[in-house]
Amino acid sequence: MFADKDAIGSEFKKILGSDVEISTGLASIKTLYNILNRSTATTAKELSEELRAAAEALEETDYSSTSIRSACELFTRFISLAPADLLDDKDFTTVLNFYRSRGDLFIERIAKSRTLISDCCRPFFKNNSNILTHSYSKVVLKTLLDAREAGIWFHVYVTESQPDSSGRKMLLALREKGIHSTLVLDAAVGYVMERMDMCFLGAEGVMETGGIINKIGTLNLAVCAKYMNKPVYVMAESIKFVKEYPLNQADIPADFKYSSTAIKSKDLQAEHPQVDYTPPQFITLIFTDLGIMTPAAVGEELIKLYT
Structure with missing residues (x-):
């Protein structure tokens, strides 16, 4: 018997609400892990359909x-x-127990992702540098906080990131830890870019192309940085690697661009996309828990993850 969709959604939201540091991806995995632990499936096919x-x-x-x-x-x-x-x-109980042990291992590994990414980024920091970031990213935030704790001084410029002003959340989190930071209007990215030493970005998904899906406005920042020869560094956990190959904005799946509620309304003409696609040519390096890689290496890593 499959669990009710509303019950699954409620469990997922409860996991997210129980820990402010948990990512959407890890909360999803923990939800599936709980379902795996409760499963009474008698075949691999039945379990696969349940998950x-x-x-x-x-x-x-x-x-x-x-x-x-x-x-x-x-x-x-x-x-x-x-x-x-x-x-x-x-x-099949023996198989279920094996799957559960694998699930434990996977969650343990993913829980260390942000620390691994932060460690990879550390050598790229320089004292008294100006860093531009977009919206609110937990992995970027941890990387910045860890660098500051390591004694590195820098100033962070944060885009306001409309329409939800998520950049303000990032700004408050940085200032709370004593990091000098300034809020920047989305339209002022070009104005401040010439003063930046580097740009730090999170990602909702890293595509097979090596490009990223991220909060709307990311593409604007990356294009401007490329034009002004500023490095763009992306920080993303490997669980965000997606088997999708978009070539432009129109190729982004609708469920990536819009909320489930908006899609169900079937009237997307009045909706603004929540994310955009930044092609790989605008990204310098990608920092992951698997190591530092160029955008061109993502496709190969995806093959390894799925084989």
């Missing part, structure tokens, strides 16, 4: 569909890598 239905229910919430989809797909793929002789076991 797929749960992932679809999560995508119907108004959280980042990009992050949810990639995290759920990678979690399902990771736990299902079982030895052939185990899958032949007539007692």
